[in-house]
Structures are given as structure tokens and as C-alpha cells.
Amino acid sequence: MTTTAPLLDIKNLHHAYGPGSIAIDDVTFSVNNGKFTSIVGPSGCGKTTLMKSIAGLLSFTSGQVNLLGQDVTEVPSDLAMVFQDYSRSLFPWLKIGANVELPLRYRGLDVKEREQRTQESLEAVGLGNKADKYPWELSGGMQQRAAIARALAFHPKLLLMDEPFASVDAQTRADLEDLVGHVHRTLGMTILFVTHDIDEAVYLADEVLVLSKSPSRVVERIAVDLPAERDQVTTKESSAFVTLRSQVARLIRHAPDSESVGAANE
Amino acid sequence: MASILSGTASRAVRPPASGAPKLQNEFMSGAKFVIIRIAAPVILVVLWQIAAVAGDSLYFPPPSEIAVRMYELWFSGPSPWFVTPALVADIGSSLGRMFAGWGIAVVLGVALGIAIGRSRVVSQLVDPIVHFLRSTPGPALIPVFLILLGTDNLMRISLIAFGSIWPVLLNSIDGVRAIDSTQLETGRAFGLPWRARIFRIVIPAAMPKIFAGIQVSLAVALVLMVISELTVSTDGIGHQLLTAQQTFALTDMWAGIALLAILGYLLNLGFTVIERRVLRWYRGARQHD
Numbered sequence: 001m002t003t004t005a006p007l008l009d010i011k012n013l014h015h016a017y018g019p020g021s022i023a024i025d026d027v028t029f030s031v032n033n034g035k036f037t038s039i040v041g042p043s044g045c046g047k048t049t050l051m052k053s054i055a056g057l058l059s060f061t062s063g064q065v066n067l068l069g070q071d072v073t074e075v076p077s078d079l080a081m082v083f084q085d086y087s088r089s090l091f092p093w094l095k096i097g098a099n100v101e102l103p104l105r106y107r108g109l110d111v112k113e114r115e116q117r118t119q120e121s122l123e124a125v126g127l128g129n130k131a132d133k134y135p136w137e138l139s140g141g142m143q144q145r146a147a148i149a150r151a152l153a154f155h156p157k158l159l160l161m162d163e164p165f166a167s168v169d170a171q172t173r174a175d176l177e178d179l180v181g182h183v184h185r186t187l188g189m190t191i192l193f194v195t196h197d198i199d200e201a202v203y204l205a206d207e208v209l210v211l212s213k214s215p216s217r218v219v220e221r222i223a224v225d226l227p228a229e230r231d232q233v234t235t236k237e238s239s240a241f242v243t244l245r246s247q248v249a250r251l252i253r254h255a256p257d258s259e260s261v262g263a264a265n266e
Numbered sequence: 267m268a269s270i271l272s273g274t275a276s277r278a279v280r281p282p283a284s285g286a287p288k289l290q291n292e293f294m295s296g297a298k299f300v301i302i303r304i305a306a307p308v309i310l311v312v313l314w315q316i317a318a319v320a321g322d323s324l325y326f327p328p329p330s331e332i333a334v335r336m337y338e339l340w341f342s343g344p345s346p347w348f349v350t351p352a353l354v355a356d357i358g359s360s361l362g363r364m365f366a367g368w369g370i371a372v373v374l375g376v377a378l379g380i381a382i383g384r385s386r387v388v389s390q391l392v393d394p395i396v397h398f399l400r401s402t403p404g405p406a407l408i409p410v411f412l413i414l415l416g417t418d419n420l421m422r423i424s425l426i427a428f429g430s431i432w433p434v435l436l437n438s439i440d441g442v443r444a445i446d447s448t449q450l451e452t453g454r455a456f457g458l459p460w461r462a463r464i465f466r467i468v469i470p471a472a473m474p475k476i477f478a479g480i481q482v483s484l485a486v487a488l489v490l491m492v493i494s495e496l497t498v499s500t501d502g503i504g505h506q507l508l509t510a511q512q513t514f515a516l517t518d519m520w521a522g523i524a525l526l527a528i529l530g531y532l533l534n535l536g537f538t539v540i541e542r543r544v545l546r547w548y549r550g551a552r553q554h555d
Contacts, residue, residue, distance in 0.1 A: 055455050081455040088448040092551040093470040102466065103456035134547055136554040154456065 006030035013063035025215035038201035041211030097131030141172035367426025379438020404429025437479025441472030
């Protein structure tokens with residue numbers, strides 16, 4: 001394996017929940033180390049199924065998911081996940097610090113390292129003084145920050161985020177987007193980000209992957225050649241951003257079903 | 267009560283004009299609460315005393331007499347604890363059995379409940395069997411247990427365990443089945459080994475339900491403890507009760523009943539205190555929903 005090999009490589013992924021209910025028809029794409037990739041598509045297009053397949057939470061019907069040169073057949077050890085539903089993903093019986101620290105116990109770290117990483121990542125998301133609070137004592141935005149901190153402390157090679165900001169208010173959402181963008185740039189973390197929000201997809205990513213309606217296929221891969229430093233106001237008013245978001249919007253609006261994509265590919 | 271008082275005291279430092287009547291109300295309601303809770307049993311005992319004295323029946327000694335007898339039997343021992351050897355013998359052997367049986371019921375009930383609840387197929391398979399066994403009244407099995415296990419502690423502990431396992435088992439199955447799939451997926455996605463997923467996710471998540479089951483089973487265990495001691499026994503509170511009744515020492519019998527009532531109350535109280543500590547997060551989370 002050479003250094004230029006992609007971090008994540010997905011070939012002909014296909015998954016059916018049962019006869020006739022195909023969630024993913026045929027998905028092939030790869031993600032290079034350090035890249036931020038957004039996945040958008042019409043609602044119910046199998047984005048969550050795709051995420052679960054990569055995370056090893058679901059044994060897909062056929063195809064290949066390869067992470068760091070290893071075929072994913074069970075949960076990979078270098079992967080962390082931020083779920084949409086932070087209130088159900090954080091454990092209410094553990095305080096914030098303990099929530100962040102729990103997964104580290106099974107990574108062969110000693111107490112000191114675990115405490116240090118926990119504190120570091122809580123500070124990185126602006127929750128340095130909330131380690132002793134229970135999740136339910138914090139606002140929704142803060143809870144999602146805690147979930148992000150838990151993923152950061154894990155030091156994953158690949159971070160999966162499944163519609164992480166779908167259930168927070170607009171201002172919190174903008175703050176959290178900038179937090180994730182900052183984490184991506186400063187830590188060089190590879191992030192795969194599922195969203196149904198086109199602005200968010202373009203604003204954060206190096207590359208946007210547009211999926212078709214279910215059963216999903218990749219409609220288009222769009223490189224986002226915006227400057228690395230992004231700003232909620234100036235980036236979003238730039239003509240390059242506006243062009244990109246229209247391009248993505250058009251693709252989603254006219255998202256073909258998988259047969260016509262298949263025909264186009266052949 | 268102390269917390270209510272200190273709470274009002276610290277808040278009284280700031281004197282908002284409109285706050286004064288409210289503070290008084292809070293204090294009154296706190297004091298009222300305690301008075302009412304104490305008043306009802308006190309009135310009841312006084313009425314009982316009056317009725318018993320007026321009735322002057324051999325079978326119903328007045329509570330004052332029962333209290334004196336309880337003191338003589340169990341609480342007139344040497345300082346500093348004042349308990350008599352009889353109390354230690356009776357309560358000690360009884361509680362030993364009860365906790366052994368109940369402990370087995372809790373451990374087995376939770377373990378089986380998790381194993382069953384984790385699998386939809388297994389739980390559907392086992393469900394009718396569990397409900398059938400659960401419906402068998404524990405005391406009805408005493409003859410069987412006597413034949414199989416003899417007349418010693420093994421029989422009593424087994425009976426208590428068998429009878430009190432069902433609430434724990436059923437609630438554990440229920441609690442495990444109701445766990446949010448996101449919580450389990452989080453555990454898997456972050457690479458927690460299965461043992462850690464059981465002890466750090468499944469059990470805590472199901473704990474509110476499990477605790478409710480354990481509390482019911484504690485009451486059942488107490489009942490079965492007494493019943494098991496009413497049959498071929500040599501010690502324990504149940505044995506004391508039976509001996510008193512057979513020797514026509516009716517005040518002793520009533521003293522035994524009163525002792526059991528107090529014991530049951532204290533056990534439940536102790537359990538509630540533990541539950542409040544362990545499930546503090548659950549109360550908090552529900553309030554914030």
C-alpha cells in the first residue's frame with residue numbers, strides 16, 4: 001500500500017434490507033487522508049445506511065468498504081462517530097467528562113492520558129468547565145459539542161458525522177459548523193459529513209458527494225475550491241460559493257433515480 | 267426536613283418584599299408535610315390503644331403492652347446497642363436467609379433478564395414459560411422444596427430466591443428491550459468490547475426498570491422468608507411467631523408481627539435511599555425532558 005492510497009475506499013457498495021427494499025444500489029467513492037467530504041442527497045436516500053456500513057454497524061449485502069487498507073467487516077478501531085441524536089447518543093447516567101472518557105478506556109490508555117485527552121477535547125469544543133455536568137444539564141448545542149469532544153478525544157483516523165446539526169437552532173448550528181471546520185483544519189482530521197443542508201455541505205467541505213434518490217448511487221462529485229479559511233458571511237456571499245450551492249441544488253432537485261444514473265454511467 | 271429548613275434560611279437572607287409570604291408558605295408546607303406524616307400513625311396507635319383497653323380481649327393486647335413486650339424480648343440488652351441475644355438470633359437468621367435468597371434472585375434475575383432481553387427470538391420463546399412459572403404461588407411449592415431440599419436453610423433460601431426472582435427477571439427483560447438503539451450503536455461505534463457494553467451501557471440504561479423490579483422482589487422475599495419459617499423451623503422471626511402462637515403467648519405473637527412490620531418498613535426505606543442515589547441521573551434527566 002502506497003502513501004497516496006485513499007484513507008477510505010468504497011467499491012460497488014450495495015445493501016438491501018430485504019427483497020425489494022434496496023437502500024443502496026451501487027455506491028463507489030474514495031476519501032483521501034485529511035479531506036472533508038460532505039454527502040448530500042434527497043431525504044431517505046440511504047445516507048444513514050451508508051454511514052452505518054462504513055462504521056461497521058451493519059453488514060451490507062455486497063461490495064467493499066476499505067478503511068486504511070483493511071476491509072471493514074466489523075467496527076474499525078480508528079473510526080469515531082457523531083450521531084444526529086446527541087440526546088440519545090450521550091449516556092445520561094454519566095457526566096460529560098465520563099462520557100468523553102469512556103471509549104478511551106478500551107484503547108489501552110492509562111488514567112493520566114485519558115484525563116488529559118478528555119480535558120483537551122472538552123476545551124477544544126468550549127466545554128472545559130462542564131466536565132462535571134450531566135448531559136441533561138446542558139443545552140442541546142452544548143450536548144452536541146460534548147458528543148464532538150468524545151469523538152475528538154478518540155483520535156480517530158476517520159470521523160463520521162451523521163446529520164449532526166439537524167436538531168439544533170440556526171445560530172448554534174452556525175457555531176458548531178465553524179467548530180467542526182476549525183477542528184478539520186487544525187487537526188487535519190478526515191471527516192465524512194452527511195447532511196441534507198446544501199449550504200452546510202458546501203460551506204464545510206473540500207468535496208461534495210451528491211447521491212441519487214433511494215436506492216442510492218453517486219450522482220456527482222464536486223470539488224469545492226474555496227479558500228481553506230471559511231466565514232459564515234463572506235464565504236457564503238462569494239460568487240464561487242453561490243455557484244457551487246446552485247450546482248448542488250440543481251443536482252438534488254433533479255436527482256435522477258438510479259436507473260438513469262446507471263444508464264449515464266454505462 | 268433539615269434541607270427544607272436550611273433552604274429557607276439561606277434564601278431568607280435576600281428580603282424581596284413579595285417573597286416573604288411565599289417563604290412562609292414553603293415552610294408551612296414542609297412542616298405540615300412532616301406533621302401529617304407523623305400524625306396519622308400516631309392517631310391510629312392511640313385509637314388502637316383505646317379500643318384494646320376498652321375491649322379487654324385476651325386476643326388483642328393493647329399496643330402499650332406489645333411495646334413493653336418487644337422491649338423485654340429484644341431491646342433490653344446491654345449498652346450500647348441494647349439488643350438482646352434473642353433479637354440477634356431471630357432477626358439475624360431471618361435476614362440472613364432473606365438476603366441470601368433475594369441476592370440470588372437479583373443476580374440471577376438480572377443476568378437472565380439481560381440474556382433474554384437482548385434477543386427478540388429468545389424473549390418470545392421464553393416469555394410464556396416465565397409467565398407460567400411466575401403465576402405459581404411460591405408457598406405452594408414448599409412441599410416440593412421440602413422433599414427435594416430437606417428442611418434446612420437451603421430449602422428456605424431456594425424458596426425465597428424462586429419466589430422473588432420474577433419481578434427482577436421480568437423488569438430486566440423489559441428494561442433491556444426498551445434500550446435506545448442509538449445508545450447501543452454508540453457503544454459499538456466507539457469500539458467498546460461486549461462486556462463493557464453490557465456493564466456500562468445495557469445495565470445502567472435498564473437500571474430504572476431493574477430497580478423497580480428489585481424493590482417489588484424485596485417485599486416478596488420478606489413474605490416468603492416468614493412463610494418459610496412457619497414450616498419445620500428452629501429459628502427466625504417466623505419461628506418465633508409460630509412458637510408464640512402455639513404456646514398461647516399472644517403478646518409475644520403480636521410483638522413478632524410488629525417487629526416484622528418495622529423490619530419491612532426499614533428495608534423499604536433503606537432501599538429507597540439507595541435507589542435515590544443510584545438513579546439520581548434518571549430523575550434529573552426526566553425533569554429536564
